[in-house]
Amino acid sequence: MEMEKGVQRWVVDISNWNPSPDYFSFVMSFLPHHEHSSITRFVKMVDRKRALISRLLQYALVHKVLGIPFHEIIIKRTVEGKPYLEYDDQTCGFPNFNFNTSHDGDYVGIASEPVCLVGIDIATHSSPMKDSVEDFIQNFAIYFSNLEWSDIVKSDSSTKKLNVFYRYWCLKESFAKALGTGVGNRMDNVEFHHSSWEDLYVVVDGKELKDWRFWLLEVEKDHLVRSICFFGVIFSDS
Numbered sequence: 001m002e003m004e005k006g007v008q009r010w011v012v013d014i015s016n017w018n019p020s021p022d023y024f025s026f027v028m029s030f031l032p033h034h035e036h037s038s039i040t041r042f043v044k045m046v047d048r049k050r051a052l053i054s055r056l057l058q059y060a061l062v063h064k065v066l067g068i069p070f071h072e073i074i075i076k077r078t079v080e081g082k083p084y085l086e087y088d089d090q091t092c093g094f095p096n097f098n099f100n101t102s103h104d105g106d107y108v109g110i111a112s113e114p115v116c117l118v119g120i121d122i123a124t125h126s127s128p129m130k131d132s133v134e135d136f137i138q139n140f141a142i143y144f145s146n147l148e149w150s151d152i153v154k155s156d157s158s159t160k161k162l163n164v165f166y167r168y169w170c171l172k173e174s175f176a177k178a179l180g181t182g183v184g185n186r187m188d189n190v191e192f193h194h195s196s197w198e199d200l201y202v203v204v205d206g207k208e209l210k211d212w213r214f215w216l217l218e219v220e221k222d223h224l225v226r227s228i229c230f231f232g233v234i235f236s237d238s
Helices: 021-028 045-066 133-138 146-153 158-179
Strands: 008-013 075-077 083-085 098-104 107-113 117-124 190-195 198-204 212-221 224-233
Touching: 008 045, 021 045, 045 075, 045 083, 045 098, 045 107, 083 098, 098 158, 107 117, 107 224, 117 158, 133 158, 146 158, 146 190, 158 190, 158 198, 158 212, 158 224, 198 212
Parallel strands: 098 117
Antiparallel strands: 008 107, 075 083, 098 107, 117 224, 190 198, 212 224
């Protein structure tokens, strides 16, 4: 099987999908019954929509890449919540097929890799409802290195501070999700470097991780910016 087929990047805008309750249930019926509670546990329809599309993307991606019939796909989750496909080597054909999902606001995304670990995060650059921008980002100060924090607070407007904050946050989330850990762990030792948000690389505990690659995309809609980060590590032979 060609390795390139295992590299997938899908992002869906769900803002214009407003299904009736009956149609929503019909679409959900394409998923195994044990997945339904992970969708219906949400009270708000917008949260149910994100959960449903996220689950559908996982099954659709596995079916497209590996050709496994929907009813034979078994997706489980690690203790930390990262989804993974239960398969044998003959079924898969890839050394380390894995995928990751994210959703925020109107967007739901999924990324897969045949060899590398992969993580994805979507972050809407929305303004805080109650706090000032400065007070809001201060709540997350412990997650950033001195260099990153300086880059955030030096911006000359609240909007720019928020944009820089969300870019760094999106990067850190995608890195943590690729590892399957989450940002609950220490992240101030994970430091991102860039040149005008290009030539991005990461340094952990003072050491550059040269095998890691990532992509930062931004989509603007309704005057809001969304950062979408894809992160992957390339395993070297050494």
